[in-house]
Amino acid sequence: MTRKRIIAGNWKMHKTNAEAEEFAVNLKVILAKIGEDIEVLVCPPATAISCTARVLDKTDIKIGGQNMHFEEQGAFTGEISGVMLKGAGATHVMLGHSERRHIFNEDNAMINKKMHAAFKANLIPILCIGETMEEKKEGLTSTVLENQLKGCLEGISKNQAQILIIAYEPVWAISNDDPTHKPATPDDAEEAHSFIRDVIEKIYDKTIADNINILYGGSVNPGNAKAILDMKNIDGALVGGASLKPGEFAEIVAAAKF
Numbered sequence: 531m532t533r534k535r536i537i538a539g540n541w542k543m544h545k546t547n548a549e550a551e552e553f554a555v556n557l558k559v560i561l562a563k564i565g566e567d568i569e570v571l572v573c574p575p576a577t578a579i580s581c582t583a584r585v586l587d588k589t590d591i592k593i594g595g596q597n598m599h600f601e602e603q604g605a606f607t608g609e610i611s612g613v614m615l616k617g618a619g620a621t622h623v624m625l626g627h628s629e630r631r632h633i634f635n636e637d638n639a640m641i642n643k644k645m646h647a648a649f650k651a652n653l654i655p656i657l658c659i660g661e662t663m664e665e666k667k668e669g670l671t672s673t674v675l676e677n678q679l680k681g682c683l684e685g686i687s688k689n690q691a692q693i694l695i696i697a698y699e700p701v702w703a704i705s706n707d708d709p710t711h712k713p714a715t716p717d718d719a720e721e722a723h724s725f726i727r728d729v730i731e732k733i734y735d736k737t738i739a740d741n742i743n744i745l746y747g748g749s750v751n752p753g754n755a756k757a758i759l760d761m762k763n764i765d766g767a768l769v770g771g772a773s774l775k776p777g778e779f780a781e782i783v784a785a786a787k788f
């Protein structure tokens with residue numbers, strides 16, 4: 531079974547429009563020929579989606595949002611809806627990133643509403659799940675992952691599940707100011723990915739589980755990408771820090787070649 535590979539860059543709260551445009555101009559040149567079996571996508575901050583999309587128009591590089599509200603419009607100061615992301619040029623949207631869960635208190639029920647809204651807006655959701663270090667130490671990784679999947683996928687149909695993307699991002703592996711954070715070993719990541727695929731089979735069926743793209747995220751860089759991407763159940767990477775420089779990001783894309 532060969533699933534396509536997906537390398538997605540999560541810029542988080544980085545880059546002004548000028549910086550985003552400069553990045554896109556460079557990336558376009560470096561990745562002029564992406565292999566057909568690799569999908570590349572960048573997720574800029576909402577303000578920079580349309581200018582990035584303009585530069586990357588007519589390339590194979592796709593654009594994603596990092597978050598959205600579950601309503602289409604209304605009195606929600608500071609929020610952005612799926613139709614707005616779509617209108618700005620996004621084809622994908624990340625939902626349930628651990629920074630949204632832990633800093634902005636998003637729970638599975640809210641993420642589930644956003645999942646439904648994303649499909650309604652014709653966006654492909656990248657559903658992020660992952661356990662904290664505390665949960666891992668208590669042996670709760672599987673329970674947490676299964677609860678997140680079941681909660682966030684409530685009411686999502688088989689047809690919708692066929693196009694959605696999952697990103698496994700153990701919170702303890704995401705690079706930030708915490709010096710204890712380090713990438714999962716390829717074997718540990720593989721074990722979690724294989725478990726996630728089993729849960730998807732339980733919720734849906736074997737065909738959907740066999741075809742779904744499960745990305746790994748958490749301190750992926752040009753040095754460790756290949757070993758991680760070589761694992762059987764890892765279909766790509768969601769890259770934060772190392773996606774901010776076009777050269778480094780392109781090296782990770784190159785590591786994804788079969």
Ligand code: PGA
Pocket residue numbers: 540699703704705706747748749750768769770771772
């Ligand atoms: P990182 O971030 O690659 O900087 O660890 C990944 C993410 O949070 O999506």
